[in-house]
Every structure is written in C-alpha cells, then in structure tokens.
Amino acid sequence: QLELIVLDDNPEIEDGIATIGHSIAWLQAKHDGVKFRASANGKLVLQIPASSKPIHLNVALAHDESDSIHDKAPTDQVINLLNKTKGGPRRWNTTHTVRGRLATSTFQGYVMDSITVPLKNAYNSWMRTSSLAFFPDGRLAVGTLPGDVWIVSGINDELDKVTWQRFAAGLYEPLGMKVVDGVLTAITRGRIVKLHDYNNDGEADFYEAFFNEDEPDKGWHAYNFDLEVGKDGSFYYGRTGGFSQWSVPGGVVKVSADGKTSTVIGAGLRVPNGIGKLPDGRITLGDNQGTYVPASKISITSPDAFHGAGSWTKHGDKYDPEKIVKPIVYMPQELDSSSGGQLWVKKDKRLGPLSGQYFHTSYGKAATMYVMMDKINNVMQGAVYSLPLKMESGTMRAAKSPVDGQLYYSGLPGWQAGATQEGSIQRLRYTGEKGIYLTEAKARKNGLQLTFTEPVKPDSVIKESFSASAWNYKWSKGYGSPQLKASEPEIRGIDELSIESLELSGNGMTLTVKIPKLIPCHNLKLDFAVDGANGTKLEGPVYFTIHQLPES
Numbered sequence: 001q002l003e004l005i006v007l008d009d010n011p012e013i014e015d016g017i018a019t020i021g022h023s024i025a026w027l028q029a030k031h032d033g034v035k036f037r038a039s040a041n042g043k044l045v046l047q048i049p050a051s052s053k054p055i056h057l058n059v060a061l062a063h064d065e066s067d068s069i070h071d072k073a074p075t076d077q078v079i080n081l082l083n084k085t086k087g088g089p090r091r092w093n094t095t096h097t098v099r100g101r102l103a104t105s106t107f108q109g110y111v112m113d114s115i116t117v118p119l120k121n122a123y124n125s126w127m128r129t130s131s132l133a134f135f136p137d138g139r140l141a142v143g144t145l146p147g148d149v150w151i152v153s154g155i156n157d158e159l160d161k162v163t164w165q166r167f168a169a170g171l172y173e174p175l176g177m178k179v180v181d182g183v184l185t186a187i188t189r190g191r192i193v194k195l196h197d198y199n200n201d202g203e204a205d206f207y208e209a210f211f212n213e214d215e216p217d218k219g220w221h222a223y224n225f226d227l228e229v230g231k232d233g234s235f236y237y238g239r240t241g242g243f244s245q246w247s248v249p250g251g252v253v254k255v256s257a258d259g260k261t262s263t264v265i266g267a268g269l270r271v272p273n274g275i276g277k278l279p280d281g282r283i284t285l286g287d288n289q290g291t292y293v294p295a296s297k298i299s300i301t302s303p304d305a306f307h308g309a310g311s312w313t314k315h316g317d318k319y320d321p322e323k324i325v326k327p328i329v330y331m332p333q334e335l336d337s338s339s340g341g342q343l344w345v346k347k348d349k350r351l352g353p354l355s356g357q358y359f360h361t362s363y364g365k366a367a368t369m370y371v372m373m374d375k376i377n378n379v380m381q382g383a384v385y386s387l388p389l390k391m392e393s394g395t396m397r398a399a400k401s402p403v404d405g406q407l408y409y410s411g412l413p414g415w416q417a418g419a420t421q422e423g424s425i426q427r428l429r430y431t432g433e434k435g436i437y438l439t440e441a442k443a444r445k446n447g448l449q450l451t452f453t454e455p456v457k458p459d460s461v462i463k464e465s466f467s468a469s470a471w472n473y474k475w476s477k478g479y480g481s482p483q484l485k486a487s488e489p490e491i492r493g494i495d496e497l498s499i500e501s502l503e504l505s506g507n508g509m510t511l512t513v514k515i516p517k518l519i520p521c522h523n524l525k526l527d528f529a530v531d532g533a534n535g536t537k538l539e540g541p542v543y544f545t546i547h548q549l550p551e552s
Contacts, residue, residue: 004046027057096165112391171188188224225274250268268305285299290309291309332525338415342371361409363396382544391426394417447512472485
C-alpha cells in the first residue's frame with residue numbers, strides 16, 4: 001500500500017473530487033481501492049492499495065479564484081503511461097551558435113581560451129555555469145546553478161562555431177556532474193539524478209531519482225557539491241556543514257553503485273565546494289576558511305576522518321585539534337579564499353609538461369592551480385603553484401576533454417568570487433611553445449627542493465631573487481585565523497626566513513634552497529625567479545605546508 005500527500009489544510013472530499021478553498025484535485029482510477037482520504041492531521045492523502053497487477057490512475061490539480069473551477073474537471077479516460085516512457089519530441093528546439101575567444105596572452109606556452117556562454121537565450125535561462133562533464137565523443141554537458149543542463153558541441157581548436165542546446169531544466173542546483181555508462185549523472189539538492197535521453201534527440205526524456213537522501217536539507221546554504229565516481233562504481237559528493245540542518249556537520253557522502261545505500265566518509269566540513277579523486281582512488285576535498293576552519297585547505301578524507309568543523313556525535317561535542325586530519329595543504333586568503341574542486345590529470349603530451357599534476361580550482365580567486373604532493377613518515381603534505389592566468393568567473397569545476405586532451409573549466413559569480421562574467425566556460429590549452437615549469441616542490445631537513453622541467457641558468461640563481469616566510473594558524477570556533485609565527489605560535493605575525501644558499505643539481509633541473517633551522521609550519525611562502533636555459537623565465541610564489549621534515 002502507498003499513501004501520498006496531495007494537498008494540505010482540511011479538504012472536502014466527494015466522489016473523487018477534493019476541494020480546499022480555491023484549490024481542487026480530481027482522481028480518476030480503474031480500481032475501487034484507489035481513493036482520496038483526509039488524514040488525522042488534515043492532509044489530503046491519495047491512498048493506493050497493494051496489488052499484484054498494475055494500477056492506472058490520473059490525479060489532476062488546479063487553482064482558480066473564480067467559481068468556475070469545478071467546470072475544469074478533466075474528462076479524459078485514464079491514461080496508459082507506458083507510451084510516455086520511450087522519449088518524446090523535443091521541447092526546446094532553438095539552439096545558440098557562438099564564436100569563442102582564443103587567448104592572446106600566454107604563460108609559458110599555456111593560454112586560457114573562452115567559449116562564449118549564451119547569456120541572452122531563447123529560454124531566458126540564467127546561465128550561472130556551475131558544473132561540467134564530457135561525453136566520450138567530446139560533447140560537453142554544462143550545468144547551471146538555477147537548474148539547467150546544456151549540451152555544447154562543435155568544440156574545435158578555433159572555437160569558431162560552438163552550439164549550445166538545452167538538454168534538461170528544473171534541477172535543484174546541479175553543482176557536479178559525471179557521464180557514467182553514457183548517461184549524464186548530476187548531484188543536486190537532496191538527490192543524485194540520472195538524465196536519460198531515450199531517443200537520442202539531444203534532450204533528456206526521463207529524470208531518474210537514482211538516489212534520495214535520508215535527510216534532505218532546506219537550509220539556504222545547504223548545498224551538495226561536486227560528483228566523483230569510484231573504481232567500484234560508487235558515487236561521492238560533498239555536503240555542507242555550515243548553515244545546514246543535517247545531523248552530520250558536513251561530510252563526504254559515498255553512495256553505492258546501485259544507489260540504494262549511503263555512508264559518510266569523513267565529517268567536520270564547513271563548505272566543501274569541491275572534491276577530487278587521487279590515482280589510488282582516495283577522495284580529496286577543498287574546504288573554505290570560516291568557523292572552525294582557520295584557512296582554506298585541501299585534505300584527504302577517510303571513513304573515520306574528522307576535519308575540524310562543527311560537532312559530530314561520533315566524536316563527542318569537544319575535539320582535540322591534534323586529532324583533526326591534517327590537510328595536504330593550507331592555502332592563505334591571498335592564494336585561495338574559497339576553494340573549488342580537484343582533478344587529477346594523467347600524463348598526456350597534448351596537455352604538455354603540466355599533465356600529470358593534481359589541479360585545483362579557486363572559486364574565490366577565479367584561478368586554477370596545481371598541488372605537488374609529498375609523503376614524509378606516512379604523512380601527506382605538499383606545495384601549491386597558481387597559474388598566472390586570470391579567469392572570467394569564480395572557478396568551480398574542471399574536466400579533461402577526451403578529444404583534445406585540454407582542460408575545461410566552469411565558473412560563476414557569487415559571494416566574494418573574483419568574477420567578471422555571469423558564467424564562464426574556459427579552456428586551458430597548451431600551445432607547444434617552450435617554457436620552464438615547476439613540477440616538484442618538497443620540504444627537506446634544511447631547506448626546500450624545487451624540480452623544473454628544464455635546466456635553470458646558473459647565473460639567474462641569486463639570493464636577491466628569493467625570499468621565504470612562514471606562519472601557522474590556530475584552530476578555533478572563530479572565523480578563520482590570524483597569521484601566527486611558526487616559531488612562536490601564540491604571537492601574531494610571520495617569520496622571515498634566512499636563506500643560507502642556493503644549489504643547483506648537476507643537470508641544472510633541481511634547485512635546493514637551504515634554510516637553516518627549518519621547522520614544520522602550516523604555510524611557507526617562497527618567492528622566487530629563475531631563468532631557463534631555453535630562454536624562458538619562471539616566477540613564484542609557491543606555497544608549502546610542512547607537517548614533517550625528513551631526518552636526512
């Protein structure tokens with residue numbers, strides 16, 4: 001037996017017609033047990049009995065201030081809905097063809113192109129582009145915060161004839177998408193939705209509620225963020241803890257491959273706007289500075305991980321900051337004031353020397369950067385380098401094209417986002433021009449070790465081109481944290497570090513920056529400038545997080 005609430009507020013029911021003020025509901029069914037009834041608390045309930053055979057019924061609703069509302073009762077026979085499950089004609093037949101903009105400025109052979117977003121369109125859709133995912137044939141699906149999904153086709157080197165076609169509408173904040181077995185799958189408020197195009201006409205015919213949360217949240221800031229797919233077909237997404245009614249104060253949710261069960265893998269997250277997946281399948285997340293979060297950070301999560309924000313009954317009401325999961329990296333406000341998602345990019349010569357890196361997006365700074373990781377005594381830490389390529393909107397998601405191998409980004413404006421456009425789709429493209437790039441950055445016992453893709457000119461390695469400073473943060477229920485001296489953690493300020501010497505390796509590709517008495521710190525900023533032997537130049541800063549130092 002199934003019972004569904006149809007309307008509120010004490011209905012009057014007679015012969016399959018229920019009236020509540022100026023609202024009316026009609027019921028048509030070829031089964032005597034299907035009926036309207038009033039519940040004990042005054043709701044209009046549709047009662048459907050258990051049956052071994054299919055039950056066909058119609059329910060129609062209307063609202064009208066006039067007295068003629070009763071004349072609007074539907075007279076059609078009960079509709080057999082099976083013919084509605086094969087896919088119907090398109091509803092949105094107008095497409096928008098645009099010309100993109102190829103970048104004119106370059107960073108070491110990398111440029112940031114722009115695909116024009118049809119901000120003015122036939123459907124008056126607000127194009128705040130929030131997510132994206134590629135089909136195997138190179139078509140790009142783009143989600144918008146107000147609930148649309150568009151298919152972008154015709155993406156080529158010149159971006160001279162790119163077509164936008166509306167694919168779906170009415171989703172609740174699709175902030176992450178993936179194409180799984182050819183089906184576009186989106187995380188939305190309260191559920192994961194699969195969008196099926198049964199007749200391959202470029203428009204979704206069936207919106208499948210693949211997974212529904214046990215505790216959907218109506219909080220104004222209770223977003224569900226990003227979507228990843230595990231090796232076993234399971235799904236992962238981030239769920240906000242700040243401004244939320246969820247009993248878990250923010251966490252990463254794992255949903256089984258069949259959509260039937262879910263678990264929380266790591267909690268204590270404030271606003272985990274983006275997540276990512278490492279090559280070994282572990283899930284990372286980006287969280288944002290605020291209450292209980294001293295600085296924006298990228299962390300690895302696990303089933304029992306507590307990331308420090310809010311209260312979780314499994315851990316009690318009070319927490320020891322020493323037991324909070326240490327992030328791979330902290331990021332100061334100047335680097336990333338509001339984190340996005342992460343994307344591991346396999347080695348691919350089409351993307352050039354930066355392929356193989358773990359990319360991260362910054363919503364707050366409208367930027368993209370990459371994280372160079374290191375493991376010391378089984379503790380993950382790393383360094384971050386931000387590409388000096390300004391983006392058009394608060395950068396949310398990144399995806400690699402299976403056709404051209406380049407990276408594509410979605411962005412939108414919002415709270416403190418460094419945005420100049422209402423929505424943006426951009427392409428990080430490798431031109432093949434020569435450059436010198438930083439690919440490894442590690443902390444060592446008495447200094448820092450930088451590895452480049454090209455030999456460094458020895459005469460460019462001078463102390464005047466290098467400076468280093470370090471600081472810590474303090475975990476508290478306050479909003480963020482001031483910078484505190486790494487050497488004296490209770491004193492505000494930063495430590496200016498003395499650089500003793502600079503040493504190049506024999507092949508000129510590894511530079512050791514010797515810093516006497518280097519100690520662990522939440523952030524170390526290294527400003528630098530070097531010339532490559534190939535005639536190019538690279539400048540910092542690069543930001544380290546140092547939890548551990550090797551013994552030698």
